Amino acid sequence: MLNFHNNYENAMSMPASLQEEFEAILDSSFDGIHITDGQGVTLFYNKACERIEGLNKEEVIGVNVQRLVDQGVYPNSLALKVLETKMPMTQLQKVNGKEIMVSAKPIFINGQITRVVMNSRDITELNLLKQELSHEKMIKEQYQTELEFIRTEKMPSHIVCESLEMQKMMDLIFTVSNVDSSILIQGESGVGKEVISRFIHKKSKRKEGPFIKIDCGAIPENLLESELFGYEKGAFTGADKNGKVGLIELAHGGTLFLDEIGELQLSLQVKLLRVLQDREVVRVGGKAPIKVDIRIIAATNKELEKMIKDKTFREDLYYRLNVVPLNVPPLRERKRDIYPLIQKVLKKFNEKYSLQKEIHPDAIKLLIDYEWPGNIRELENVIERLVVTSKDNTIDLERLPANMKRENKFYKPDSQLSYKEVMEAYEREFLKEKLAKVKNIARMAEELKIDESTVRRKLKKLNIPVKSVI
Numbered sequence: 001m002l003n004f005h006n007n008y009e010n011a012m013s014m015p016a017s018l019q020e021e022f023e024a025i026l027d028s029s030f031d032g033i034h035i036t037d038g039q040g041v042t043l044f045y046n047k048a049c050e051r052i053e054g055l056n057k058e059e060v061i062g063v064n065v066q067r068l069v070d071q072g073v074y075p076n077s078l079a080l081k082v083l084e085t086k087m088p089m090t091q092l093q094k095v096n097g098k099e100i101m102v103s104a105k106p107i108f109i110n111g112q113i114t115r116v117v118m119n120s121r122d123i124t125e126l127n128l129l130k131q132e133l134s135h136e137k138m139i140k141e142q143y144q145t146e147l148e149f150i151r152t153e154k155m156p157s158h159i160v161c162e163s164l165e166m167q168k169m170m171d172l173i174f175t176v177s178n179v180d181s182s183i184l185i186q187g188e189s190g191v192g193k194e195v196i197s198r199f200i201h202k203k204s205k206r207k208e209g210p211f212i213k214i215d216c217g218a219i220p221e222n223l224l225e226s227e228l229f230g231y232e233k234g235a236f237t238g239a240d241k242n243g244k245v246g247l248i249e250l251a252h253g254g255t256l257f258l259d260e261i262g263e264l265q266l267s268l269q270v271k272l273l274r275v276l277q278d279r280e281v282v283r284v285g286g287k288a289p290i291k292v293d294i295r296i297i298a299a300t301n302k303e304l305e306k307m308i309k310d311k312t313f314r315e316d317l318y319y320r321l322n323v324v325p326l327n328v329p330p331l332r333e334r335k336r337d338i339y340p341l342i343q344k345v346l347k348k349f350n351e352k353y354s355l356q357k358e359i360h361p362d363a364i365k366l367l368i369d370y371e372w373p374g375n376i377r378e379l380e381n382v383i384e385r386l387v388v389t390s391k392d393n394t395i396d397l398e399r400l401p402a403n404m405k406r407e408n409k410f411y412k413p414d415s416q417l418s419y420k421e422v423m424e425a426y427e428r429e430f431l432k433e434k435l436a437k438v439k440n441i442a443r444m445a446e447e448l449k450i451d452e453s454t455v456r457r458k459l460k461k462l463n464i465p466v467k468s469v470i
């Protein structure tokens with residue numbers, strides 16, 4: 001300390017009180033400050049250096065750093081290197097078991113090095129944090145890869161599920177596939193209830209077993225009971241003399257899919273309830289119950305809750321079936337699925353009829369906007385009809401069914417607008433809506449898969465203001 005004072009006083013002619021204040025400031029630094037003279041003798045060594053290097057000022061001040069290197073305190077000395085090279089230097093050093101980043105700078109007076117100022121910082125903790133962070137990052141990346149793998153691996157290629165609504169449903173489906181709980185799938189006609197139920201079966205541990213579908217609405221009432229439960233020989237006139245195994249029994253070891261469960265007559269609802277409770281069937285005309293190991297998935301487009309109120313559906317059966325409820329949203333509530341569905345269905349029918357039809361983007365826009373009361377089945381029918389009836393290779397707006405065009409606000413068959421004007425109005429509305437949503441031209445271009453310059457040109461041409469847009 002004295003050395004520093006004396007030398008500093010000589011060099012800077014600083015009053016004693018100022019020196020003390022200056023020293024206190026340097027001592028309060030979080031980073032180590034170590035100053036040597038032009039020979040490598042330590043003049044100043046602050047408190048942070050003591051903390052970082054584990055030495056006392058008394059052990060260091062007035063001592064040449066070469067001696068500390070010789071004693072093995074420092075692996076090498078950056079001050080000596082700087083004195084040798086006359087250049088500022090930075091290096092990592094291991095001192096006192098810590099990783100230390102040291103920077104050293106020479107101070108010249110009249111071309112001679114009079115001081116070397118070293119700053120040191122303990123980066124052990126920083127390194128630990130960095131390691132932890134990179135470990136966390138690695139784990140996150142690992143999870144992301146796994147998640148991606150699970151998603152692509154598990155997502156069935158034949159089921160379109162781009163929309164958030166369908167993805168949520170698929171997540172639930174994967175969770176419930178491997179348990180035997182009964183599932184009740186509700187949703188409008190043609191939303192994919194059967195597709196989903198077949199998929200659940202395929203993903204379940206029963207996949208090697210049978211998948212038996214019973215359309216409760218399609219089998220005449222008087223036949224349904226014997227179809228479902230089977231019958232013993234001679235059970236009734238006209239019956240097969242050997243008797244018959246019912247569909248429930250046939251589903252043993254697999255899945256029984258009861259489609260249109262809302263159509264099941266009340267008397268059979270009671271019998272079905274018994275099957276669900278006891279996992280047994282008694283054939284028509286038989287007495288002995290037969291054990292069945294089945295998983296039941298029921299589906300309906302009827303509002304069973306309302307039917308319960310009307311006393312046309314049994315509440316107890318409803319609760320037995322509705323252990324896991326799956327509500328498949330209609331297509332109009334999962335617009336993001338429409339475009340991939342159109343592509344998928346178009347490909348299917350192009351292959352089926354050996355054609356190469358395309359759909360014009362304007363027509364696609366209208367197909368996406370349409371409300372699809374008949375859902376995916378209706379969409380399949382419309383696309384098939386368009387594929388087989390259009391003469392041109394590109395199916396344009398004009399070819400779409402009249403009811404769809406009527407729903408579209410720009411298409412008014414009796415309006416005086418030309419085709420070009422209708423298209424422009426449509427384009428303007430579409431771009432305006434898109435711009436209002438994304439508020440960023442670059443993003444808009446990216447989402448629409450066109451150049452940014454094209455977006456700007458179109459906006460200008462269609463007089464769409466771009467104020468407050470990035």
Ligand SMILES: Nc1ncnc2c1ncn2[C@@H]1O[C@H](COP(=O)(O)OP(=O)(O)OP(=O)(O)O)[C@@H](O)[C@H]1O
Nearest residue numbers: 158159160188189190191192193194195301376377
């Ligand atoms: N997510 C989907 N991805 C691709 N195609 C689908 C999807 N969902 C349904 N489909 C197709 O839509 C059509 C109707 O599906 P499905 O028969 O499963 O509907 P549903 O709800 O059971 O109809 P319904 O109530 O009339 O019995 C089928 O041709 C099916 O292949």
